[in-house]
Amino acid sequence: MGVSLSMLASGSRGNCALVASTRTRILVDAGISCRETFKRLKSLGEDPRSLSAILITHEHSDHIYGLATLAKKLRIPVLMTGATHHAWAKAMRDAKGERPQLDQLERFESGHSFQVGDIAVKPFTIPHDAADPVGFTFRAEGIKIGIATDLGYLPVSVRDHLRGCDVLVMESNHDVEMLRGGPYPWSVKQRVMSRVGHLSNEALADFFVNDYDNSATFVVLAHLSEQNNHPEIARREAEKALATRGHLFHNRVLLAQQNQALEAIRL
Numbered sequence: 001m002g003v004s005l006s007m008l009a010s011g012s013r014g015n016c017a018l019v020a021s022t023r024t025r026i027l028v029d030a031g032i033s034c035r036e037t038f039k040r041l042k043s044l045g046e047d048p049r050s051l052s053a054i055l056i057t058h059e060h061s062d063h064i065y066g067l068a069t070l071a072k073k074l075r076i077p078v079l080m081t082g083a084t085h086h087a088w089a090k091a092m093r094d095a096k097g098e099r100p101q102l103d104q105l106e107r108f109e110s111g112h113s114f115q116v117g118d119i120a121v122k123p124f125t126i127p128h129d130a131a132d133p134v135g136f137t138f139r140a141e142g143i144k145i146g147i148a149t150d151l152g153y154l155p156v157s158v159r160d161h162l163r164g165c166d167v168l169v170m171e172s173n174h175d176v177e178m179l180r181g182g183p184y185p186w187s188v189k190q191r192v193m194s195r196v197g198h199l200s201n202e203a204l205a206d207f208f209v210n211d212y213d214n215s216a217t218f219v220v221l222a223h224l225s226e227q228n229n230h231p232e233i234a235r236r237e238a239e240k241a242l243a244t245r246g247h248l249f250h251n252r253v254l255l256a257q258q259n260q261a262l263e264a265i266r267l
């Protein structure tokens with residue numbers, strides 16, 4: 001079977017990915033409805049009942065929308081940091097002011113590795129306007145997968161965590177000119193462009209040109225804005241940047257989608 005990554009959904013209307021080894025299957029974020037998550041898993045030939053755990057990067061709704069229902073249905077561990085859980089529970093109070101329950105909540109700390117089955121998980125802090133946001137690297141069977149979306153810029157610490165990845169899932173949120181000239185109110189534009197907002201095509205290209213170790217067989221562009229980006233612009237920018245180093249053929253660029261699951265990347 002080997003190790004695989006499936007991008008079930010990516011973008012501001014919901015994020016969800018599946019990282020799987022031969023024995024373990026981890027859902028990363030639960031930003032689409034439970035029903036849609038099940039549907040997309042099945043479209044890839046995956047049985048939702050075979051999931052081992054759900055990991056959450058941060059409490060923004062596009063990452064947790066389906067969590068409560070999924071956790072209830074699947075009865076599997078849900079892992080997030082204490083601060084993320086606190087923020088999630090506060091935001092999810094029901095009409096009576098009751099906080100939602102997660103029967104199998106497990107907390108991790110950013111910077112501290114842990115195991116889920118045979119997958120070693122390392123959460124790392126990312127600059128984003130949430131309580132305690134993290135990216136992840138996953139290691140199993142000699143393969144390393146890195147996921148870094150929802151971050152205003154790429155600090156040295158994040159770049160370090162992303163070294164040696166066989167698959168790299170990177171945010172390519174917006175084209176700076178499209179965002180500037182686009183329909184968002186100025187306050188929202190400022191938030192997106194800030195150091196705790198979202199990563200632009202240009203910032204990602206800069207990373208590829210100047211600091212990327214060329215380790216990945218697959219580069220997945222993720223969390224694309226539907227208003228302020230275009231898939232072909234994001235792809236062109238990334239491929240151009242990777243090609244400046246003469247390495248394009250080693251880095252297949254894929255685009256994660258909002259409305260449908262991307263075929264599994266198998267390693």
Ligand SMILES: [Zn+2]
Pocket residue numbers: 058060128130150
């Ligand atoms: Zn976010």
Ligand SMILES: [Zn+2]
Pocket residue numbers: 011012015060062063150223
């Ligand atoms: Zn997001």
